[in-house]
Amino acid sequence: MITIVWLRQDLRTADNPALSAAVKLGEVLPVYILDDATPPPYRPPGAASRWWLHHSLAALEQRLGGLHLLRGDPRRLLPELARRTGATGVTWNRCYEPGAIARDSAVKADLKLQGIEAQSFNAALLNEPWEIVTGSGDPYKVFTPYWRTCLKRPMTPPQPAPKIKLAKATHGGAALRDLGLLPSRPNWAKGWEAQWRPGEAGAAQRLDAFLAEGLAGYATRRDRPDLPHSSRLSAHLHWGEISPRQILARMARAVDETPSLQTDADKLSSEIGWREFAHHLLYHFPHLPEHNLRKEFDAYPWQNDPRLLKAWQRGATGYPMVDAGLRELWATGVMHNRVRMIAASFLIKHLRVDWRLGEAWFWDTLVDADLANNVAGWQWVAGSGADAAPYFRVFNPMSQGQKFDPDGAYVRRWCPELAKLPTDHLHAPFLAPPLVLRAAGVTLGVTYPHPVVDHLAAREAALQGYQAVKAAG
Numbered sequence: 001m002i003t004i005v006w007l008r009q010d011l012r013t014a015d016n017p018a019l020s021a022a023v024k025l026g027e028v029l030p031v032y033i034l035d036d037a038t039p040p041p042y043r044p045p046g047a048a049s050r051w052w053l054h055h056s057l058a059a060l061e062q063r064l065g066g067l068h069l070l071r072g073d074p075r076r077l078l079p080e081l082a083r084r085t086g087a088t089g090v091t092w093n094r095c096y097e098p099g100a101i102a103r104d105s106a107v108k109a110d111l112k113l114q115g116i117e118a119q120s121f122n123a124a125l126l127n128e129p130w131e132i133v134t135g136s137g138d139p140y141k142v143f144t145p146y147w148r149t150c151l152k153r154p155m156t157p158p159q160p161a162p163k164i165k166l167a168k169a170t171h172g173g174a175a176l177r178d179l180g181l182l183p184s185r186p187n188w189a190k191g192w193e194a195q196w197r198p199g200e201a202g203a204a205q206r207l208d209a210f211l212a213e214g215l216a217g218y219a220t221r222r223d224r225p226d227l228p229h230s231s232r233l234s235a236h237l238h239w240g241e242i243s244p245r246q247i248l249a250r251m252a253r254a255v256d257e258t259p260s261l262q263t264d265a266d267k268l269s270s271e272i273g274w275r276e277f278a279h280h281l282l283y284h285f286p287h288l289p290e291h292n293l294r295k296e297f298d299a300y301p302w303q304n305d306p307r308l309l310k311a312w313q314r315g316a317t318g319y320p321m322v323d324a325g326l327r328e329l330w331a332t333g334v335m336h337n338r339v340r341m342i343a344a345s346f347l348i349k350h351l352r353v354d355w356r357l358g359e360a361w362f363w364d365t366l367v368d369a370d371l372a373n374n375v376a377g378w379q380w381v382a383g384s385g386a387d388a389a390p391y392f393r394v395f396n397p398m399s400q401g402q403k404f405d406p407d408g409a410y411v412r413r414w415c416p417e418l419a420k421l422p423t424d425h426l427h428a429p430f431l432a433p434p435l436v437l438r439a440a441g442v443t444l445g446v447t448y449p450h451p452v453v454d455h456l457a458a459r460e461a462a463l464q465g466y467q468a469v470k471a472a473g
Helices: 018-027 049-066 073-084 100-113 143-151 202-212 234-236 244-255 259-284 295-299 305-313 320-332 337-350 355-365 372-384 399-406 410-416 434-439 455-472
Strands: 002-007 028-035 068-071 088-093 117-121
Touching: 002 018, 002 073, 018 028, 018 088, 018 117, 028 049, 049 202, 049 320, 049 355, 068 073, 073 100, 100 117, 143 259, 202 234, 244 259, 259 372, 295 455, 305 320, 305 337, 320 337, 320 355, 320 399, 320 410, 337 355, 337 372, 337 399, 337 434, 337 455, 355 372, 355 399
Parallel strands: 002 028, 002 088, 028 068, 088 117
Antiparallel strands: none
């Protein structure tokens, strides 16, 4: 008996319930379909995510000993593959994006009409989004009570990888290179292979390295982009190369060995909790990627100046902490979490560019682009979402740089033209005396841009814009 395992954001063998269920039934045909046919609201991966996906699929194909690759519409391809191979069932692990839910429901109905058993499982989350509700049965909109409720529930322990008997049809699909996932002309991801290791083994290696080198001090130092206390697990989590259960179980063992790590472990657990909360929100409010959760924010008067958006995207705003973040993003496919908040706040509140345009840029440039996390984060910064930052909080990019990059190491790395500036002028070069700029080899408007907006004037304009929101509320 052959069972097809339809892989999506679960590219691992351990703690993979769909794979384990298929193994119990007999031979397994693991399949990945690059879905470029399902219409919106389904979103195909952005460019940076596609780079990661290519390497993750290559790693999984090697680990499994074979992987059937296809491209097109899963509603057509899965029943067709089942008929051709004689498969009697299809298993998969659930995705929670609105477009994926609609597609998967249709696939399941189509398969069952043809007498093919279809089963889906939870591999991505600690809890299903519909399992955590308030006392009145409503979805949570505030993180702290949501996570408090989650912590009261027992966690299912992660399961080891099963022994797999592959079906012969495993090698009959497309070649990985034919999926066209890698960039070319130009190859803007050149060198990424040296800094990332996509795949299940790479995820385990990254977790071990973080527990050994980054967990101690995480609770107090995670906001410092100049320090090595970022887990760098987000892309591995998004593509399902590791599960949240595996991370928490491994971290619990580390705390048992070193009890002083408890506070740091609790903080990392709560970050996983934010990921859970984002998926909870997206499931219950599927319009979140396109619409403000708080309707009164529809009244905000966006400026949406293409020139300012382009300067932000290129890391050429004249504010070093913002520019360093956007340059890190382009060069590596990630941006430090604290800097993401600073950069997002600057786009929304200083430049008055619609958060949806920033979210779209992150979707295309982040290797860890996750619809739930991305949208919830942008709406949080804008003030329009659940548990949102107060609308009147406008991050000062200069003081944020001084606070979270106090020695200037992060800015000097990503804005090397400013490297020779004294630290007390590094985060606001436009305020430095001419002699200081000259000594550092900095010519504003030539080697580094003038600020695209004045901080105080932009802050005032943002707050005036929010008066329209208050009036609408």
